[in-house]
Amino acid sequence: MAVRKTIEVVPRARRTLTSLRNLGYDLRHAVADIVDNSVSADATTVHVTVHFDGTRSWIRISDNGRGMDAETLSEAFRYGSDREYNRTELGRFGFGLKSASTSQCRRLTVLSRADIPGAALEARQLDLDHIDEVDNWEIFDLAPDELPEPTRSGLGAASGTVVLWEGLDRVLRYQDPFGGWAKKQLIAHAEDIDEHLGMVFHRFLAGEVADREPLQITVNGTPVEAWDPFCRTEPSTxxxxxxxxxxxxxxxxxxxxxxxxxxxxxxxxxxxxxxxxxxxxxxxxxxxxxxxxxxxxxxxxxxxxxxxxxxxxxxxxxxxxxxxxxxxxxxxxxxxxxxxxxxxxxxKELTPLVKTWxxxxxxxxRQKQRPASPPPRRPKPSGAASASPASTVRPSPGQSDLSREQDSSIRLATFSPALANHRGVGTTSRVPDAAPLSASGALEAAASQVGESEALSRIVSALRTLSPEVAHDLGW
Incomplete structure (x- = not known):
């Protein structure tokens, strides 16, 4: 078989980089992507600094991770950099450092020292203005006296990495970049970054990730607090x-x-x-x-x-x-x-579970709609059928003799018997007397008694769409 002739076609640097700036990052996701690299480098502390100085404003992310030697740092500036990722690493595509950074700024500088005895300080810089001029894939190998000032205070004598963003053209889009409005917006961005990092890395911050020390992140010197979406420390969760x-x-x-x-x-x-x-x-x-x-x-x-x-x-x-x-x-x-x-x-597997949840x-x-104390109980008409205890329980906040755990188990048994059985919750256990049922409660109890809870759920869903006022009046 004849060898086919090939021609190498190298992408135009100027136009390609312009396109790669639009990969869907906003500022908070871009910063989080850089923090991903810090986590992958086994950093235990990450400092994010957002500094306002008009057109000279900058953002810096520094860590105390393993750092990089000269060859590794240069390779990190290659789009689609090729290296092995282990199972728990947060990187994957070899684009994060470059694409996240240039989505927000025009000049990216990275300063790093590897965790090797006697390792030298290495620095590289990607400048979009330079690439626009030469239309070539070039980065600068910076000498110590060429380092931007903000990088000098970002890394001490130990290993670690400093990422600096300058020329924040995607962040400061104001006619007066030195004005009060621009400063106010950059401060708001810092607050947004703080909130986002506390959510995205909450397991790392709380020390819940196996075989890792707890991660500490600061934004402008203030520690980022972990935000647990599931409120697991609340007794009633x-x-x-x-x-x-x-x-x-x-x-x-x-x-x-x-x-x-x-x-x-x-x-x-x-x-x-x-x-x-x-x-x-x-x-x-x-x-x-x-x-x-x-x-x-x-x-x-x-x-x-x-x-x-x-x-x-x-x-x-x-x-x-x-x-x-x-x-x-x-x-x-x-x-x-x-x-x-x-x-x-x-x-397909999640669909029935979503309905149950x-x-x-x-x-x-709907517990919030219960009265603070039970109203007077109406006498039950003679001959009226008794609903099962589990289906009629709607304890008021004043009922101290019914624990939260019992309350939760009873509600689970009523509205998800299969799940209740799996958790060992009975559906017919005796419970204390409760307040009379609301209209919605009575309908749900009746539907449960005749095995039509699923049908009622569909009816309620349709009612909320067709007549939300009626649904609200009924307690839904």
Missing amino acids: SALQEEDMEVRSLDRNGIVHLCPFVLPNQNHFSSQAVWKRASGPKGWNRQQGFYIYRADRLIQSGGWCRLRAVDEHAKLVRISLDFFPELDSAFGVNVAKASVTLPEELR GRVADTAY
Whole structure:
């Protein structure tokens, strides 16, 4: 067979880099991508500094990780850099450092010292203005006296890496970049970065990741606090049955782990401050749904991945979904690590579970409508059928003799018998007397008694759409 003639076609640097600046990063995701590299380098501290100085404003991310030698640092500036990633690393595509940085700035400088005795300080710089001029894939190898001033104070004598962004053309888009409005917006960006990092890396910050020291992150000197979406320290938070599901991918099969939580309603939080913080960056309704983690790093925070609509009555349910990088192709992880797509086989398995979780969350939500103390009980008409104890329990906040655990078990037994049986919760245990049922409670109890809870759930869903006022009056 004849050898085919080949011609090497190298992409134009100027036009290609212009396109690569638009890969879907916003500022907070771009900073998080740089912190990913710090985590992969086993850093235990990461400092993010956002400095305002008009057109000379800059953002710096420094860490105390392993650092890089000269060859590794130069390779890190190659688009699509080629290296092996282990199973728990947060990188994958070899684009993060460059694409995240240039999505926000025109000049990227990286200063690094490898964790090797006597290692020299290495620095490289990618300048988009220079590439626009020469239209070639070139970076600068900086000498010590050429280092930008902000990098000099970012790294001491130990190993680590400093990433500096200058020329923040995608961040400061104002006619007067030195004005008060520009400064105010950059401060707001710093606050947004703080909030985002506390959510994305909350497991690392809380020391929940196996074989790792807790991670410390600061933004402008202030420690970033971990934000737990599931409020696991709240006594009234309910952890439902965990699930493991196998998913196939082009690389190899992997396990997806799911852990659903139903948070308490506002009245059952330990304090109003805790309740407000639990609402999250996007607010209660938009934070419901799936929290998808890749190697313990949060990729998606809330949303139902088109398995159901956002619903006020389901705002208390949040589900952690964990997978590792071997399933990246199955989940369609993008370069910015800001979105995923559920594999079709997983969607089919999740559909009935989402309905179950939604019903339990709906029950927890409607607890806020109970009166503070039980109203007078009406006498039961003679000959009236008695509903089963489990289906009629609606304890008021004043009932101290019914524990939260009993309350949760009874509600679970009523609205998800299969799940209750799996957890060992009985459906006919005796409970203390409770307040009379509301209209919605009576309908649900009756539907449960005749085995039509699923049908009622569909009716309620339709009623909320067709006549929300009537649904509200009925307690839904």
